[in-house]
Amino acid sequence: QWMMLDWKPRRPDMLVDPFGLGKIVQDGLVFRQNFSIRSYEIGADRTASIETLMNHLQETALNHVKTAGLLGDGFGSTPEMCKKNLIWVVTKMQVLVDRYPTWGDVVQVDTWVDASGKNGMRRDWLVRDCKTGDILTRASSVWVMMNKKTRKLSKIPDEVRQEIGPYFVDSPPVVDDDSRKLPKLDEHTADYVRSGLTPKWSDLDVNQHVNNVKYIGWILESAPLPIVESHELCGMTLEYRRECGRDSMLQSLTAVSGDGVGGLADSGGYVECRHLLRLEGGAEIVKGRTEWRPKYAGSLGSLNQLPAETA
Amino acid sequence: QWMMLDWKPRRPDMLVDPFGLGKIVQDGLVFRQNFSIRSYEIGADRTASIETLMNHLQETALNHVKTAGLLGDGFGSTPEMCKKNLIWVVTKMQVLVDRYPTWGDVVQVDTWVDASGKNGMRRDWLVRDCKTGDILTRASSVWVMMNKKTRKLSKIPDEVRQEIGPYFVDSPPVVDDDSRKLPKLDEHTADYVRSGLTPKWSDLDVNQHVNNVKYIGWILESAPLPIVESHELCGMTLEYRRECGRDSMLQSLTAVSGDGVGGLADSGGYVECRHLLRLEGGAEIVKGRTEWRPKYAGSLGSLNQLPAETA
Numbered sequence: 001q002w003m004m005l006d007w008k009p010r011r012p013d014m015l016v017d018p019f020g021l022g023k024i025v026q027d028g029l030v031f032r033q034n035f036s037i038r039s040y041e042i043g044a045d046r047t048a049s050i051e052t053l054m055n056h057l058q059e060t061a062l063n064h065v066k067t068a069g070l071l072g073d074g075f076g077s078t079p080e081m082c083k084k085n086l087i088w089v090v091t092k093m094q095v096l097v098d099r100y101p102t103w104g105d106v107v108q109v110d111t112w113v114d115a116s117g118k119n120g121m122r123r124d125w126l127v128r129d130c131k132t133g134d135i136l137t138r139a140s141s142v143w144v145m146m147n148k149k150t151r152k153l154s155k156i157p158d159e160v161r162q163e164i165g166p167y168f169v170d171s172p173p174v175v176d177d178d179s180r181k182l183p184k185l186d187e188h189t190a191d192y193v194r195s196g197l198t199p200k201w202s203d204l205d206v207n208q209h210v211n212n213v214k215y216i217g218w219i220l221e222s223a224p225l226p227i228v229e230s231h232e233l234c235g236m237t238l239e240y241r242r243e244c245g246r247d248s249m250l251q252s253l254t255a256v257s258g259d260g261v262g263g264l265a266d267s268g269g270y271v272e273c274r275h276l277l278r279l280e281g282g283a284e285i286v287k288g289r290t291e292w293r294p295k296y297a298g299s300l301g302s303l304n305q306l307p308a309e310t311a
Numbered sequence: 312q313w314m315m316l317d318w319k320p321r322r323p324d325m326l327v328d329p330f331g332l333g334k335i336v337q338d339g340l341v342f343r344q345n346f347s348i349r350s351y352e353i354g355a356d357r358t359a360s361i362e363t364l365m366n367h368l369q370e371t372a373l374n375h376v377k378t379a380g381l382l383g384d385g386f387g388s389t390p391e392m393c394k395k396n397l398i399w400v401v402t403k404m405q406v407l408v409d410r411y412p413t414w415g416d417v418v419q420v421d422t423w424v425d426a427s428g429k430n431g432m433r434r435d436w437l438v439r440d441c442k443t444g445d446i447l448t449r450a451s452s453v454w455v456m457m458n459k460k461t462r463k464l465s466k467i468p469d470e471v472r473q474e475i476g477p478y479f480v481d482s483p484p485v486v487d488d489d490s491r492k493l494p495k496l497d498e499h500t501a502d503y504v505r506s507g508l509t510p511k512w513s514d515l516d517v518n519q520h521v522n523n524v525k526y527i528g529w530i531l532e533s534a535p536l537p538i539v540e541s542h543e544l545c546g547m548t549l550e551y552r553r554e555c556g557r558d559s560m561l562q563s564l565t566a567v568s569g570d571g572v573g574g575l576a577d578s579g580g581y582v583e584c585r586h587l588l589r590l591e592g593g594a595e596i597v598k599g600r601t602e603w604r605p606k607y608a609g610s611l612g613s614l615n616q617l618p619a620e621t622a
Contacts, residue, residue: 038366038370039369039370039373039386040366040369040370040522040524043512043513043515043516044512044515044516049513051513055349055351058350058351059349059350059351062350063350066415075350104377196507200528200532201354201355201531201536201539201540202354202360202362202528202531204354204355205354205355211351213351217511217513220512220513221511225512228512229512
């Protein structure tokens with residue numbers, strides 16, 4: 001049960017992290033870091049963007065590994081992984097957003113890891129409003145190891161398992177695994193296609209690859225504006241299939257479920273989209289599913305209706 | 312003299328800002344905020360990007376206004392400005408970068424304001440490495456007021472001057488005004504043109520306009536990759552001419568001074584570029600000049616030479 005990670009307001013240990021670099025809590029198994037939401041992390045509707053949220057998840061994951069003393073040379077790799085030329089690659093990411101914070105809010109991100117099957121690692125996150133303790137976001141991800149040179153997936157070597165095993169928290173995922181198969185999407189089944197997407201120099205990470213988080217922006221590039229404007233992303237499942245480098249030319253495809261944009265009024269205004277990000281040549285980079293709820297639905301509680309001016 | 316803002320290492324008041332929201336120092340005239348550089352704020356060469364730096368400048372400017380109790384409804388407007396439908400618009404920005412910080416570094420940003428001519432305000436920033444006190448970046452900007460409805464520039468009304476005047480620091484700019492005229496650039500005089508740039512939904516700020524910082528990424532889109540890869544931006548002057556909305560289609564133009572990319576070896580490897588960001592229709596959005604020094608030149612001190620493998 002992830003409820004074991006009870007939130008206690010204003011614990012004294014929250015005050016001994018003046019530079020916001022985070023620290024280990026919960027018997028050494030959970031890493032915690034606070035983030036104050038900055039003006040440039042919010043969008044047109046004054047709330048933090050999903051990319052901001054994902055950036056905070058990435059940052060706590062890396063700081064967790066660093067603080068545990070397990071950061072070898074590289075971006076999240078342990079010393080034994082470095083010796084064997086292994087890197088972590090994410091294969092699946094599920095995110096549920098209850099509420100997006102706004103400028104000046106402070107969020108508290110907890111993260112921990114567990115085994116996932118025989119050769120994977122699961123990393124979970126729980127994001128809370130620091131002031132109220134309300135849960136804002138839950139996220140669960142699966143990672144496997146890849147050989148940096150051959151680009152082939154690898155089992156977890158015993159030496160690496162000895163490094164990371166002691167940090168595994170024996171608990172179910174904070175987001176139930178959505179094992180529904182993501183249906184195939186192509187130019188015929190997609191409702192919206194956005195072509196000609198290319199990485200900017202600044203989109204590359206230290207491995208000279210496009211960072212996972214950047215994909216989300218591209219995926220949402222083909223989401224129809226009427227949905228993006230009137231709705232907020234409340235759930236997302238992404239399956240990462242292939243990496244993409246700086247010379248890639250990408251296409252973003254989106255299909256809207258049910259009646260599409262015209263049928264926004266269905267099922268309380270909730271909308272589901274399916275997405276594919278692929279190379280112009282056809283190879284799949286990321287497949288995904290997103291769920292959207294009418295803006296302000298969360299803050300209106302059980303009313304679940306749009307205010308007149310935005311309906 | 313901006314040297315009056317002497318840096319004192321590890322002052323006790325640096326520890327009373329646990330959430331990194333910043334505070335007023337120096338007799339109430341200087342606002343100071345620390346930022347720890349995060350993994351997603353660094354690029355392929357492991358240093359913070361110029362956009363990250365500019366974001367930190369924006370954040371401190373807004374928090375300065377907020378902490379002074381002068382934040383009306385809006386993004387940096389004072390209560391009297393709100394009453395009169397006035398907003399701040401930046402007309403000029405000059406930045407000098409001595410060194411870019413890397414992941415985990417903590418930077419300390421000081422900012423203050425002064426008058427600029429009769430109807431403008433100057434805002435300066437000084438960015439230091441928190442651990443060593445070294446100056447990393449100096450920046451100076453000029454702001455004027457615009458009527459939100461008519462989109463016309465406005466004088467500073469007396470009521471607003473009474474609000475902000477007491478915060479003016481009487482000191483020369485931290486960056487000498489570069490008054491060299493930025494030469495006209497068009498498709499004939501530019502060496503590189505990148506067309507078809509469009510804002511993403513997530514590029515818009517709360518005013519539904521493209522944020523100033525986003526322009527920099529677009530300007531650098533037309534900077535030649537050989538320069539971007541082997542050099543780092545060490546100086547930038549931007550003149551903002553026009554705002555751009557979410558339906559704008561933009562072109563980025565760059566001209567390389569002297570012999571261009573082929574002549575990188577000249578003048579110790581320093582390169583100067585001139586830039587224009589314009590609407591496809593032709594209207595100028597931002598004009599600029601950037602200066603680039605060979606990577607590692609700064610850390611090698613007076614040697615000023617590229618290591619063999621990157622030369």
